[in-house]
Amino acid sequence: MxxxxxxxxxxxxxxxxxxxKPREFVSHETACILNTTDKDAHITLxxxxxDRDPAGPYNVTVPAKRTLHLRFNDLKDPEKIPHGTDYSSVxxxxxxxxxxxxxxxxxxxxxxxxxxxAYSEG
Amino acid sequence: MxxxxxxxxxxxxxxxxxxxKPREFVSHETACILNTTDKDAHITLxxxxxDRDPAGPYNVTVPAKRTLHLRFNDLKDPEKIPHGTDYSSVxxxxxxxxxxxxxxxxxxxxxxxxxxxAYSEG
Amino acid sequence: MxxxxxxxxxxxxxxxxxxxKPREFVSHETACILNTTDKDAHITLxxxxxDRDPAGPYNVTVPAKRTLHLRFNDLKDPEKIPHGTDYSSVxxxxxxxxxxxxxxxxxxxxxxxxxxxAYSEG
Amino acid sequence: MxxxxxxxxxxxxxxxxxxxKPREFVSHETACILNTTDKDAHITLxxxxxDRDPAGPYNVTVPAKRTLHLRFNDLKDPEKIPHGTDYSSVxxxxxxxxxxxxxxxxxxxxxxxxxxxAYSEG
Numbered sequence: 183m184x185x186x187x188x189x190x191x192x193x194x195x196x197x198x199x200x201x202x203k204p205r206e207f208v209s210h211e212t213a214c215i216l217n218t219t220d221k222d223a224h225i226t227l228x229x230x231x232x233d234r235d236p237a238g239p240y241n242v243t244v245p246a247k248r249t250l251h252l253r254f255n256d257l258k259d260p261e262k263i264p265h266g267t268d269y270s271s272v273x274x275x276x277x278x279x280x281x282x283x284x285x286x287x288x289x290x291x292x293x294x295x296x297x298x299x300a301y302s303e304g
Numbered sequence: 305m306x307x308x309x310x311x312x313x314x315x316x317x318x319x320x321x322x323x324x325k326p327r328e329f330v331s332h333e334t335a336c337i338l339n340t341t342d343k344d345a346h347i348t349l350x351x352x353x354x355d356r357d358p359a360g361p362y363n364v365t366v367p368a369k370r371t372l373h374l375r376f377n378d379l380k381d382p383e384k385i386p387h388g389t390d391y392s393s394v395x396x397x398x399x400x401x402x403x404x405x406x407x408x409x410x411x412x413x414x415x416x417x418x419x420x421x422a423y424s425e426g
Numbered sequence: 427m428x429x430x431x432x433x434x435x436x437x438x439x440x441x442x443x444x445x446x447k448p449r450e451f452v453s454h455e456t457a458c459i460l461n462t463t464d465k466d467a468h469i470t471l472x473x474x475x476x477d478r479d480p481a482g483p484y485n486v487t488v489p490a491k492r493t494l495h496l497r498f499n500d501l502k503d504p505e506k507i508p509h510g511t512d513y514s515s516v517x518x519x520x521x522x523x524x525x526x527x528x529x530x531x532x533x534x535x536x537x538x539x540x541x542x543x544a545y546s547e548g
Numbered sequence: 549m550x551x552x553x554x555x556x557x558x559x560x561x562x563x564x565x566x567x568x569k570p571r572e573f574v575s576h577e578t579a580c581i582l583n584t585t586d587k588d589a590h591i592t593l594x595x596x597x598x599d600r601d602p603a604g605p606y607n608v609t610v611p612a613k614r615t616l617h618l619r620f621n622d623l624k625d626p627e628k629i630p631h632g633t634d635y636s637s638v639x640x641x642x643x644x645x646x647x648x649x650x651x652x653x654x655x656x657x658x659x660x661x662x663x664x665x666a667y668s669e670g
Contacts, residue, residue, distance in 0.1 A: 184434050184516060184547055190306050192336040192371065192404035193419055197328075206441075206510075214436040216474055216514035230338055230371045249436065249474045249514035266328075270338035270371035270402070272306060280514070280545045282436035286538075287417055294408075295531055296419040297437055297540040298664065301402045303306055312550050314580040314615065314648035315663055319572075352582055352615045388572075392582035392615035392646070394550060409661055414536055416652075418663040423646045425550055428556050428638060428669055450563075450632075458558040460596055460636035493558065493596045493636035524636070524667045526558035530660075539653055541559055541662040 183219050185278030186302035193298075194229070194269035196255055197289050209288045211254045213271065213300070216280040217244040223275045229263060230270040237261055244279065273300075305341050307400030308424035315420075316351070316391035318377055319411050331410045333376045335393065335422070338402040339366040345397045351385060352392040359383055366401065395422075427463050429522030430546035437542075438473070438513035440499055441533050453532045455498045457515065457544070460524040461488040467519045473507060474514040481505055488523065517544075549585050551644030552668035559664075560595070560635035562621055563655050575654045577620045579637065579666070582646040583610040589641045595629060596636040603627055610645065639666075 191213065199209035217223040222245050228238040240257055244250045254263050254271070263269060273281060281302070287294040313335065321331035339345040344367050350360040362379055366372045376385050376393070385391060395403060403424070409416040435457065443453035461467040466489050472482040484501055488494040498507050498515070507513060517525060525546070531538040557579065565575035583589040589612075592605040606623055610616045620629050620637070629635060639647060647668070653660040 184432055185545070188306055190338055190340070190402040192338040192402045192421075193334075193373070193406050194336075194371075195373075212437075214438075214512070214514065216434055216436040216516075218434070218472075218474065218516055228340075230340065230369060232371055232373070236369055247474060247480055249438075249476055249512060251437070251439075251476070251512040268336070268371060268373040270336065272338075272340055280434040280436045282542065282545075283419075284437050284540065285417070285419075287415060290414045291534070293531060293534055293536075293538045294415045294417040295529070295538040295540040296406065296417040297527075297529075298404065298420045298542045299436075299545050301307070301404075301421050301424070302545070310550055312582055312584070312646040314582040314646045314665075315578075315617070315650050316580075316615075317617075350584075352584065352613060354615055354617070358613055390580070390615060390617040392580065394582075394584055405663075407661070407663075409659060412657070412659055414659075416659045416661040418650065418661040420542065420648065420664045423551070423648075423665050423668070428554055429667070456559075458560075458634070458636065460556055460558040460638075462556070462594075462596065462638055491596060491602055493560075493598055493634060495559070495561075495598070495634040524556040524558045526664065526667075528559050528662065536656045537653060537660045539651070539660040539662040541649075541651075542664045543558075543667050546667070 185280040186304055187275050188303045189273040189281040189300045191271045191283045191300045196265045198266045199289055207288045212284045213252045214282045215244050216249045219277045220246045221277050222246055223277045223279050225273050225275045228272045232268050307402040308426055309397050310425045311395040311403040311422045313393045313405045313422045318387045319409055320388045321411055329410045334406045335374045336404045337366050338371045341399045342368045343399050344368050345399045345401050347395050347397045350394045354390050429524040431519050432547045433517040433525040433544045435515045435527045435544045440509045441531055442510045443533055451532045456528045457496045458526045459488050460493045463521045464490045465521050466490055467521045467523050469517050469519045472516045476512050551646040552670055553641050554669045555639040555647040555666045557637045557649045557666045562631045564631045565655055573654045578650045579618045580648045581610050582615045585643045586612045587643050588612050589643045589645050591639050591641045594638045598634050
């Protein structure tokens with residue numbers, strides 16, 4: 183078992199892109215969530231913006247001994263995350279998890295990639 | 305509430321670029337600052353250089369429950385940060401925040417991206 | 427001596443690529459493992475997936491005072507890691523080590539790179 | 549004052565490149581070292597390899613209240629770091645510093661960039 187229960191990703195931005203491209207090349211932002219425990223991880227996710235109240239909570243479950251590469255593009259309930267907009271995200275889990283942030287920017291002919299371990303506490 | 309009060313980004317460099325491009329594609333360096341508390345974050349920012357005394361303090365406010373994607377390119381008071389110059393930055397906040405560093409390098413036809421969580425204490 | 431004994435990389439993905447390119451330009455994912463101690467590091471590696479039980483343990487040795495840039499593409503025993511599949515990895519070492527995650531994505535004409543220090547405990 | 553005295557970068561690799569290009573576009577690997585204290589930082593740097601004994605110590609000084617973007621390409625004493633070779637680096641400073649790792653890969657027409665905060669202790 184490895185990880186923490188509270189995580190934050192301060193950088194968030196889903197570029198506007200052509201959504202008819204193959205899914206792997208469409209610009210997307212991902213939170214990779216690893217749950218090494220033998221219990222399902224029940225995670226609540228809040229999204230913070232520059233000029234409006236936070237969105238959420240979003241409910242995400244990562245099964246025991248599984249990883250979930252969560253695309254922020256896919257979040258819909260309670261609301262979609264707008265593209266071309268700055269945001270940040272905070273995760274609270276009931277079991278320890280490890281979270282890493284990745285973006286693929288596919289707006290130009292070539293891809294650009296970034297990643298970082300998220301900030302963790304508790 | 306999540307975060308720390310003191311943060312440092314050792315890498316800093318704003319490439320010379322064509323400033324007439326769309327703002328999202330002009331090379332820029334960003335500190336994404338997340339404030340999940342219910343108080344405004346009052347932050348003082350110092351910029352360190354290789355061969356001169358530090359610049360600053362710059363005063364930045366991130367409202368309660370908001371995120372700010374601060375472009376170093378936009379800092380003007382007390383002075384602009386020169387382009388094509390190595391620098392580092394240190395942030396001190398009166399409430400806990402989370403800071404992540406990102407650069408988009410748009411000098412060539414294709415974009416290059418980098419990001420990392422900043423170094424934190426306290 | 428510097429490091430920790432338990433490390434996790436939540437992001438993992440080996441892109442499908444043309445394996446006949448020069449090895450340095452074939453898309454690959456790497457765990458760079460530094461052992462500064464004067465004893466060999468015996469490391470067990472588990473791979474977690476989205477929809478099946480974990481694979482492993484894989485056994486990796488990093489000699490005393492050496493670094494190993496381990497390509498996940500090269501792991502074969504007990505099984506290869508499938509390409510185009512999300513995964514995460516967890517490392518347990520008998521001496522302190524430092525682990526950093528890097529990917530070169532060479533699917534397009536230009537390369538994309540990402541890196542981050544891994545998450546550590548103990 | 550912010551930082552730690554011991555830092556490690558597990559990933560290290562200077563690509564072979566055309567050294568006649570403008571210096572900013574030649575592939576290079578950098579350790580950005582920030583010293584916010586009012587004393588000079590005296591740093592010893594050791595380089596670890598996959599298949600030979602470590603190189604060093606290299607001696608680096610970062611003046612008080614200054615930052616140094618140290619290019620591994622420029623290290624010469626006691627020996628140059630070979631290009632196209634995997635390595636790792638360990639820094640020990642007599643005052644707290646903050647270290648971040650960056651690489652620009654300029655081998656192809658477009659640039660690729662990576663960065664991460666280094667691993668720290670003490």
